[in-house]
Amino acid sequence: MLGVFDENLALIARELNLSVRVDGTKVVLEGEAAETGGAVIENLITIVEAGEPIDRGNLLYCVELAREGKSKDIGGIMKDVVAVTSRGKPVKCKTVGQREYVNAIKKHTIVFGVGPAGTGKTYLAVCLAVAAYKNKEVEKIILTRPAVEAGEKLGFLPGDLQTKVDPYLRPLYDALQEMFGLEPYAKLMEKGAIEVAPLAYMRGRTLSNAFVILDEAQNATREQMKMFLTRLGEGSKMVVTGDLTQTDLPEGKTSGLKQAVTLLKDVDEIAITTLTEKDVVRHPLVMKIVRAYERDAAKKSKGEKR
Numbered sequence: 001m002l003g004v005f006d007e008n009l010a011l012i013a014r015e016l017n018l019s020v021r022v023d024g025t026k027v028v029l030e031g032e033a034a035e036t037g038g039a040v041i042e043n044l045i046t047i048v049e050a051g052e053p054i055d056r057g058n059l060l061y062c063v064e065l066a067r068e069g070k071s072k073d074i075g076g077i078m079k080d081v082v083a084v085t086s087r088g089k090p091v092k093c094k095t096v097g098q099r100e101y102v103n104a105i106k107k108h109t110i111v112f113g114v115g116p117a118g119t120g121k122t123y124l125a126v127c128l129a130v131a132a133y134k135n136k137e138v139e140k141i142i143l144t145r146p147a148v149e150a151g152e153k154l155g156f157l158p159g160d161l162q163t164k165v166d167p168y169l170r171p172l173y174d175a176l177q178e179m180f181g182l183e184p185y186a187k188l189m190e191k192g193a194i195e196v197a198p199l200a201y202m203r204g205r206t207l208s209n210a211f212v213i214l215d216e217a218q219n220a221t222r223e224q225m226k227m228f229l230t231r232l233g234e235g236s237k238m239v240v241t242g243d244l245t246q247t248d249l250p251e252g253k254t255s256g257l258k259q260a261v262t263l264l265k266d267v268d269e270i271a272i273t274t275l276t277e278k279d280v281v282r283h284p285l286v287m288k289i290v291r292a293y294e295r296d297a298a299k300k301s302k303g304e305k306r
Contacts, residue, residue, distance in 0.1 A: 001044050001054060002027075008059055012040050015063045036063075039071035046074050052092070057281060061095060064278055070096065083127035086181030091127050097279035098124060104271035105239055110229070112217075112261055113241040115275025116290045121241040122215050126175040128239075129211040133193070138235065140193055140210040143172040144228075146219040147198040169196050172215060199224055208233030217242035217257040219249055225256025245297065 002009050006022065013020040018031035029037040043062040047054055065071050073096045081090040082102055093099040098120055105111045105128050113121040129141045173196060177185045188194045199220060214220070214228055217240045225240075232238055242257040249255060264270050277290040 001048050003054070008044065008054060011056070011059055012037055012063065015060070016040075036066045039066040043071055043074040050092075058094060061278065065096070073099075082124060083131040083179065085178055086184070091124075093124070094120070094281045095275075095279040097273070097275045098281075101273040101275060102128065104273045105237070108271040109236075109269040110232070110238045110264075110271075111240070112257070112264075112270070112272045113239060113275065114244060114257070114261060114272065115279060116243050116245065116277055118280040118286045118290070119275040120279070120281055121275065122171060122213070123175050125213045125215075125239040125241060126172065127179060129213060130176070130179040132211045132237070138209055138211045138237070140195065141176075142207060142210050142212045143169070143176070143194075143196045143215065144199050144202060144213070145169055145172070145215045146217070146224060147200070169198070172196050172213075199228060202228055202231050205231055206233040207231045207236050209235040210237075212236060212238045214238070214240045215242075218244050218247045218255050220256040221249065222254055222256045222259050225260050229260065245293065 002022065003011075009020045009022070009027065012018065016031065016033040016037050018029050018033055018037050020030075020037070021028050027041055029041075031037070040059075040062045043066065044054055044059070047058060047062075052058070062071075062074065065073060077093050077096065077099050080099070080102075081092055083091045085091060093102055097115070101111075101113050101121070102124055105125065113125065115121055126143070129138075129143075132138045133141055176194060176196075180188065185194070189196075199214065210233070212231075217225070219242075220228065228240075229238070240257065240260070242255075244255065244258055247255045247258075261272055265272055277294065280286050280290060
């Protein structure tokens with residue numbers, strides 16, 4: 001819990017401007033934020049008891065929660081297992097925002113998960129889709145993305161259409177393979193129980209008894225978003241994920257995700273979950289990068305208003 005050569009304690013001391021020392025079996029904290037530091041230590045104990053490793057990322061998150069007076073939330077996060085990978089590893093939420101997102105998916109028919117890169121939006125949705133399939137709650141898993149990325153055009157890529165769109169769908173393939181295992185995943189793909197396809201393939205269909213995930217939805221146009229949402233059939237659940245700060249649509253095109261979040265926020269059975277930089281669970285540096293870009297966007301927004 002204390003880390004190699006008490007490195008975790010040293011980080012807490014730096015973040016909270018505390019004097020910290022170990023006295024036998026006691027951790028002594030001195031400074032104005034000593035109570036906050038104590039809450040962080042209690043959270044670390046909870047994480048260890050739950051069998052989770054302590055890394056720089058979740059340590060900094062514990063500090064954030066303690067500063068906001070939400071330390072008690074850690075216990076609830078660590079208890080629930082979202083799914084189990086093919087290797088038997090339990091998948092758990094790592095932040096309060098992730099837990100709210102998972103609960104929303106369990107309770108609602110359509111869920112929008114909006115937030116920056118690294119918050120687990122897609123991965124957790126895939127985990128819940130796999131769990132629903134294994135529990136026979138759905139007969140099929142459908143994963144889709146708009147084939148628009150960083151200004152590249154599909155026509156310039158080699159191969160047939162499937163070959164061209166595969167790179168865009170790779171994160172979805174990877175998540176499914178981790179959850180099912182390579183061979184079971186291949187068999188399910190072969191018999192059509194798993195479908196991974198570009199958004200354009202959804203037109204004209206009714207998606208019944210399926211768990212449907214639309215990833216990178218910020219790159220869907222308004223027309224595509226309406227088309228996708230109206231594919232919903234009996235016994236199905238839809239999860240729409242995206243990051244409104246990373247839209248790759250051409251100039252003048254409004255993101256369908258942005259419009260949908262505004263239009264559908266008060267509709268029953270639709271939940272909108274917003275994840276923030278605090279929910280980033282990749283390398284801690286990703287959180288700092290996201291914050292830097294958000295500050296820059298806020299400055300530009302103020303400048304335009306003037």
